[in-house]
Amino acid sequence: MRDRSTGHPRNAWYALAASAEVGSTPLGTRALGTPVVLYRAGDGSVVALGDRDAHRPYPLSLGHVDGDTIVSGYSGFAYDRTGACVRVPSQAQVPYGARVPSYPVVEEGDLVWVWLGEPSLAALRPPVSTPWLTDAGWDTFGGAWETAAGIGLLHDNFADITHVAVVDPVISPPALTGVAPALEVELTETTVHFHRDWPAAPLPEWQAKISGASTTASYPQREEGAFLAPGLWADRWDVFIPADEGGTQTFRFTHAVTPVDDHRTRHLWRVSRNFAPGAEASDVLRPIFESYYLKVREILETMQQVIDRDGYGEDVNVAADLAALQVRKILRRLVADEG
Amino acid sequence: MTTQPIVREFEADLKVVAAVEAATDVVTLTLAAEDGTALPPWTPGAHIDLVLGEDLVRQYSLCGSPADTGQYRVGVLRAPDSRGGSKAVHAELHEGATVRVRGPRNHFPLVASPRYLFIAGGIGITPMLPMIAEAEASGADWRLVYGGRSRSSMAFVDELAAYGDKVTLLPQDEAGFPDLDALLGSPAEGTLVYTCGPTGLLDAVEERCNASWPAGSLHLERFSAKAPTSDEQDSAFELVLQRSGLTLEVPADKSIFEVCREAGVSVVGSCLEGVCGTCETEVVEGDVEHRDSILNEEEKESNEFMMICVSRCRGESLTLDL
Missing domain, CATH: 2.102.10.10 (Rieske [2Fe-2S] iron-sulphur domain)
Structure with missing residues (x-):
């Protein structure tokens, strides 16, 4: 192989x-x-x-x-x-x-x-447009650091969010605790989009609290991920709340990933939202997301250590890895094209 | 509840914003989203499907600039022996019409090289246009030999004029066929050969490159399936889908693609005759009998990928990463 x-x-x-x-x-x-x-x-x-x-x-x-x-x-x-x-x-x-x-x-x-x-x-090769990062309709916060892991491990991570419920059950949306619905993947030559439509579930408590939405009512939710370029993921999470209860709440997660070298990756992340505007809500949300992304960083760094010590293994892939495998296929080809 | 993933390619109804006669029997279509949104990015050598009707899907190379994210351009020859595709394009896709587009995808990518020899026949010029623009921008040393029936049948001659003597035009009625022995008789160090056009030209180029050029020098794209090389009887075999955890039986009269679809495993496919490359699948184990027109000999021997619409298994069992 x-x-x-x-x-x-x-x-x-x-x-x-x-x-x-x-x-x-x-x-x-x-x-x-x-x-x-x-x-x-x-x-x-x-x-x-x-x-x-x-x-x-x-x-x-x-x-x-x-x-x-x-x-x-x-x-x-x-x-x-x-x-x-x-x-x-x-x-x-x-x-x-x-x-x-x-x-x-x-x-x-x-x-x-x-x-x-x-x-x-x-x-x-024009860069991808990311208007939500500066658009007035979105409140954005973020951070940046270096992860001591190759960029491939970060791509694999963003290509599948079902691990969120395992890594951080506290911040994970309750929807993620059920069996994952079918993943739908859409391909182009150089991009991979995927989404899942999750059955109705309550909001996480912290989200309900900052947005003033119900903590008990269940709403349908949609997860989307998009590998838009070798250095850019743009993901989103929509909670479809009826207009008379406040309207759809959307998070957009932007991950700019840059190889520092083969074993280290700069990760600039942004969390944008179209609800609960203002610095006060951002101050509540920031530590929640930051601690989750730091946990992911620690896990990916551990994976890199395992690879450095014991090499790449024959990892078992499951159906949910479809998007990750398509991303790898695109990257391999783009690397090969460079001769 | 099923957790089998569903995979498909990008699809959208695009508007024909321009339809221009580029040469005798050649129309170029400029396609854009109705609301002007950006279209998926692509690289030189990519093609899209035009869905022209039920069971009428045709592949056309993108021949505009990848820098133009708002529109796609394709050039379509009205083929005298058209199975309906090019006829439908010429008859129906006028300015203002809408057409279903799928893709883009690329099985003819331009690999970086200091030197290129491009050989185009007829409408095979289309993928070469963005390729030579990129080769020119990167400062590569390149040459294009472009043959056609007659000067009036050769599209994009005006655009090519800007490249001066790097382009050799060979209208057959004035200059005869390209002298492939002179062009390809002795391999040129560090040169990649890209060719696209009628089957006869591709076969002739392939024969000469296989004879003396280093492996990997030749890149070609076929728009119609290669003639089958064996008339062996198809036989049944066992198909193991590793990720799905399924073991299926592929009978002699069905393709792997069909068997997967029937078992509810989502696979993508388009031309279903081994030309477009959409259904390329990673091989885990088993001896593949390659019957597609995309992979080169080296790729076939590596046994890493296969086109599951036409290729089969030589042995008893085949395991795929599906």
Whole structure:
């Protein structure tokens, strides 16, 4: 049988930071085994360059931004947004061909997406639109951290939520405790959508409380997951409450996943909702979701340790893994296409 | 309650926003969602199904730009021997009409390479258009040889003019057939060959590449099923579906695809003749007798995947990841 690791394509948009993190102070980060520095140029647009001075092995992120350029904190070499060295302190002549790599950048939603693969393909593969992250109709909070596990383990996790009830019975919607209804999966060349229609069940207590909905009434619920790109999942949970009882309550869960290297993944997560607006409700919800995602992180890190120690096994797959297997198939092909 | 998953491909009714005569007997259709929403993304070499009627589903390569998320473009030749598909497209899909679209999917992906040789025959030019746009953007060294019956029958010649002498047009009535021996006689280091067009051309290209080119150099897409290579009698075998935990019997007169459907196992399929690749399934164990027109020799030998609409089992038992 083939290698169970799917790898990850380089030709994809990956989120390297939240928009709010990038300003006129350089931000050093890493993705796909590559050091990257992000900063905001004078016109407000984000610049992504290789985070290593061309003169000496010193990160540009330890330097400073000067207008549209970034200046090394050691050599004083200044680089423009294309990565070309435009000024050196020690001579009038700029060294011929001195440059650092520059990468295509797009800000979408409240995230900074960078293309670290073949640069010419960036324009041919538009990033996915995530309007709910910034739309006024949605209240959004989130977090970000690094998970010491390969991105494949995160994809597998997002492709099946039936484990939520096992991992965290307290936060799990009561609907999830029943037998899972049939999973419906919809495929395109590079995306996988799936959903399940759960039978009517009460809201979790915390959700009923912040939204003022009934804690006892049962409502039909729908779970949706969507692998939209190698670095982006957009999932949602709808509780169909009649309009005269307050209307449908929807959560959208956005997971931007970026391989730092083969064993570590940056996970930027966002929870958006169209009910119970305001900071007070967010303050109640944030620790609930944060503690769940931290539990998932711990589990995935343990899985990575098992793989590192004992290798990939012949995992037994069940019907619910259909979406995960389709995602792996897409990723394998995209990796193969890179030659 | 059943917990067997249901799997299907994206499907939508799209509007024909433009239908333009691109050459003699060739129409290009531009398709978009009625409400202008973005369509699923795709990469060069991808195709979609047009559902033209009950039991009338045809595959057409996407020939626009993957950067344009609002619309799909396909080019359709009115085939003289049409089994109804291209005739229906030409007769019914005028501007303003609606058509059911399924997909996209891709069994002809463009693998990154420093050099490409594209060989297109007739309407086989369609998947090549986004491919050469990508090859050009990436700075690859590429060449397209494009043959057709006559200059007036060759679509997209205007678009190709922008590429200058990287494109060789060979109208058969002026220049004869492409000289495949000259093009493919000796393998070129680090070059991938992509070809699409009439069966005769594909067979001829395949024969030359198999003779001397490194394995994996040739990528081709067929729009009609390859002639069967064996006339062996189909035999019955046992089919084990690992994930579903089912063991079924495939009789001599039924396909694996049919047997799965009858057992209530959700499988996706489209052309059901081994051309479109929709029903590709992972093989766990067993000796597959491949009868599709998609997998190359290397892929067939690897025994990792099979098209369950036409391919069968050589032995007594076959286990699939379903």
